[in-house]
Amino acid sequence: MTSIGETELRERTRALLEQVHPDDPDVDCAAFRGAQFDHGLAWVHFPEGLGGLDLTRKAQVFVDDELRQHCKTVYNDLSVNAIGIGMGAPTVLAYGSEEMKRRYLRPIFTGEEIWCQLFSEPGAGSDVAGLSSRAVRDGDDWIVNGQKVWTSLAHYSAYGMLVTRTDPEAAKHDGLSYFVLDMKLPGVEVKPLHQITGEAEFNEVFLNDVRIPNSMMLGKEGQGWKVSITTLMNERVALGGGTESRRGAGPIQLLVDLWQERGGSDGSAADAVMRDRIAGLWIEYELLRLTNQRARSSMRSGVPGPEGSVGKLMSAELNKKLYEACLDVLEGEGLTYEPGFDLRRPSGKRLDRLSLIKHGFLRSRANSIEGGTSEIMRNILGERVLGLPQDVRVDKDRPWSEVPRNG
Ligand SMILES: Cc1cc2nc3c(=O)[nH]c(=O)nc-3n(C[C@H](O)[C@H](O)[C@H](O)COP(=O)(O)OP(=O)(O)OC[C@H]3O[C@@H](n4cnc5c(N)ncnc54)[C@H](O)[C@@H]3O)c2cc1C
Known part of the structure; x- marks a missing residue:
């Protein structure tokens, strides 16, 4: 240092x-x-x-x-x-x-080369270590077949972080390997999926006999789960909203400004309740900001620990509550939605504030799913931070090929 x-x-x-x-x-x-x-x-x-x-x-x-x-x-x-x-x-x-x-x-x-994350599959999301896409060694290369899904930004990406099974006879966590995938390789097919906001932020990605050089492996053969943990822990910190450094800034500001703009409280009982709700949300946002600051300062250049899951869980649940409150302040006006989003995330600059709020409400439904669901975050925190008994994992030590699965 x-x-x-x-x-x-x-x-x-x-x-x-x-x-x-x-x-x-x-x-x-x-x-x-x-x-x-x-x-x-x-x-x-x-x-x-x-x-x-x-x-x-x-x-x-x-x-x-x-x-x-x-x-x-x-x-x-x-x-x-x-x-x-x-x-x-x-x-x-x-x-x-x-x-x-x-x-x-x-x-x-x-930003000259955009990257995406090819982890989730139709049959493996929360249990990503159970994934089925296969890589078979052929000389200096691996031939990969399978399907990924919910791959954000794959339609813009130059490279993807690909986890795939290289040894089906090993237990599920031990039979995986991790590759950097050149998204322009023959056999990589990307199909955008439309979501509730109107955008197609994510995709299905089909891998048909994709030939990847062994030199593109990150870590060693069979170490894919260990490498994936580095990616996932960093994802949770990134998704936890760890960048907001100013008190009262960010999405909470949208709600407070909206409330004040609409005249604030008129002294009615309904407005007093709303004011109380907004104050509660403001306090929760401040707690999230401080929690994120603590998580970031305990993290150096290495792999972040489970503390990233605290921020991820809090911000996902809070974001949903916050946008629900925004819509309640907007009343009937919150029911309309502008069509015409294109195949990418709209930047804040392109949307006026009202559209941003309505888009934020719809997009916030994904917060408690992407990067690991809130239930999975609670499992991680229960097991790794609070030391509670582990979730039941009957397939943990069995060869992956012997575990019953659909398809
Ligand atoms: C906007 C968005 C972007 C995404 N981007 C990407 C991406 O770029 N790359 C990528 O690889 N993936 C991406 N994903 C996929 C995401 O990681 C998965 O959707 C997520 O991990 C959940 O997996 P699943 O959808 O298969 O749900 P499932 O795993 O089938 O879960 C279904 C339900 O069961 C619950 N559940 C499952 N297991 C347990 C358990 N052990 N204990 C308690 N409850 C449980 C879950 O919480 C959930 O409510 C994205 C998802 C979204 C919404």
């Missing part, structure tokens, strides 16, 4: 901005973030030469703060490459060869 303090980190960020500035119309996202990566200011907790300076994760806040203070154009990781940055980069860092780290990390950060 090197010892660069706050002052020097802020100076280095200002030096970067003197060379290349995101507000300059000739500098696009890739050019600016590429320079940020080369200065070691992308992820300061990553090693030098790989986008970082070998510092603690907490130190990133000084870089981000300087960027916010001195730039009108601030690129958000979630919109640049949510899955690549939140989950792909830490997994490549933990398990990739040196060559892979040099090849993949920079374009993940710049």
Whole structure:
């Protein structure tokens, strides 16, 4: 760990901005973030030469703060490459060869190569270790067949994080391997799925005799579950809404502003109840913000622990309650919905606030499913944090091929 303090980190960020500035119309996202990566200011907790300076994760806040203070154009990781940055980069860092780290990390950060996560299958979501897609070794390659589903952003992705079965005779967790999949390979077929918001944010992905070189494996053969845990733990931190640093900001602000704009309380009993409900939600949001801050500060560059599941569970459940309250404030107006979303996540900029709220209400239904359902988060927290008895797992030690399943 090197010892660069706050002052020097802020100076280095200002030096970067003197060379290349995101507000300059000739500098696009890739050019600016590429320079940020080369200065070691992308992820300061990553090693030098790989986008970082070998510092603690907490130190990133000084870089981000300087960027916010001195730039009108601030690129958000979630919109640049949510899955690549939140989950792909830490997994490549933990398990990739040196060559892979040099090849993949920079374009993940710049957003030039979007990544997706190919874990869930029609018969394996919560129990992802039970998945059925198969990879069979053929010389220096693996031939992969199977189907993935709910693969967010696959229709834009250059690469996917693929978990597949390489040994059906081993117990389910032991027979998996993890690959970086080039989404342009022959045999990879991506079909968008439309969701309740009108968008097609995710996809079915069919893998038909896809030939993947063995050199694209992350970790070793049979280590796929261990590598997946790194991805999943980082996903929970990313989905837990861990980035909100200002009290009262984020989705709770939408509700408070809406309430005030609509005249706040008129003294009626119904309004007093609503005011009480909003105050309760504000307090819960503040608790979530502080919980996330604690989870992030206990996490360095390695694999985050089960604390990520606290934020994920809280934010999923709270988000649903918050948008329900917004719709109640809107009354009848909340019942209409604008059609015409295209095949991608709409950015906040394209939607007016009312549309954003209605879209947020519909989208929030997915929060307690994506990245692990709320029931699964409760299982993880019960077992790994509270030390309660484990969920019943009758198939844990049996060869996967002998476990009864549909299809
Ligand atoms: C918006 C969105 C985006 C997604 N993006 C991706 C993606 O990019 N890549 C990807 O791989 N997947 C993605 N998913 C899939 C997601 O990870 C799965 O939907 C999720 O893990 C649940 O799996 P399932 O849908 O198969 O439900 P199931 O696992 O069949 O669960 C059905 C119900 O049973 C409950 N349940 C299951 N097991 C238990 C248990 N042991 N104890 C208690 N209750 C249990 C669940 O909580 C749920 O209520 C996405 C999902 C959504 C909604």
